[in-house]
Amino acid sequence: MLISAYSCYIPPDILKYVAIAGLMFPVLFLLNLLFGLYWLIRLRLKVLLSIITIAAVIPQVNSIFQNFLRNEEVYNSDTVTFTSFNVRLFNYWHWVDVDVKTEIPRLLDSLGTEVLGIQEFYKSQYSPDLSQFKYRHIVTGYENKDFGLAIFSKYPMRKKDFVPFEADAVEDRGGFIYADIETKLGLIRVVCAHLVSFKLTNEDLSLVEKPDIGENTHKLRADYITLIGKINKAFEKRALQVRELKRFIADSPYPVVLLADLNDTPISYTYKVLTQHLKDPFTQAGTGIGHTYNRTRYPFRIDYVLHSPKLEAIRYTVAQRPILSDHYPVTAVLTLNTSIQ
Incomplete structure (x- = not known):
């Protein structure tokens, strides 16, 4: 252990x-x-x-388990509500039997979301218009794909851009986006990122959760070796990506809020590197296990809202109903940390 x-x-x-x-x-x-x-x-x-x-x-x-009975604190100071959500192309291929075009805006309203980071954003006839957010920064088409990242905000945006990972960091040339947003808490740099995934197929998941013990032993061993190699390769890529992301965050002239699908749990190098500079609101205001990925039976927490120490969390939620994607949206209500001037 x-x-x-x-x-x-x-x-x-x-x-x-x-x-x-x-x-x-x-x-x-x-x-x-x-x-x-x-x-x-x-x-x-x-x-x-x-x-x-x-x-x-x-x-x-x-970082994994929190008090199941945490009392919600009431603050009189200004707050801003941030949500990170991997929307899985807004259910383009009908993975779930739900009208996400209607349900996602309804859910975001119920959460009180003011700044939203979306991973796997995809514009189609199934996409909600999210008109409650006046300002937006959307980048698609990198990695030779039609989907990408987006930041939506009810507050004005100043500078905004896409930052590609260096060529030697990831072969499919990914990146992340950011926007400097004028909020009630001052100017905040909001970063939206989606680090490389394990790219597990349904067959890979079945191998982990329901291995066919009666299968040919040599084939089963070969399948496990292939799976472990795939998992390890993703860990290596994310290590390179997260070091670039950390450098960008460390150089920010403003407090940072990271809205990300890191594809890594809190017991990972990725999480450890980022939390050297950022705080995890789950550990401040979360309850239970807080798992964010519903495609497996194991309670993985891989989606995050992380923030600079100049901010503090007063509320943290994972909206597990309704199911609108293979990820649950993660929401944190942040305020200024008065102990840091």
């Missing part, structure tokens, strides 16, 4: 395969907790080993 917990400190492009252990941390932690309870009931000294191990991974636990 310790290797899994601290794998996030090791760059995946330097030491291969270690990052995969981070995906297993929640399961390993729960198993260790169960063993600890067992040894405690049996009054065995082995319980001390479980206690020491659990104490050593408390920071990682806090």
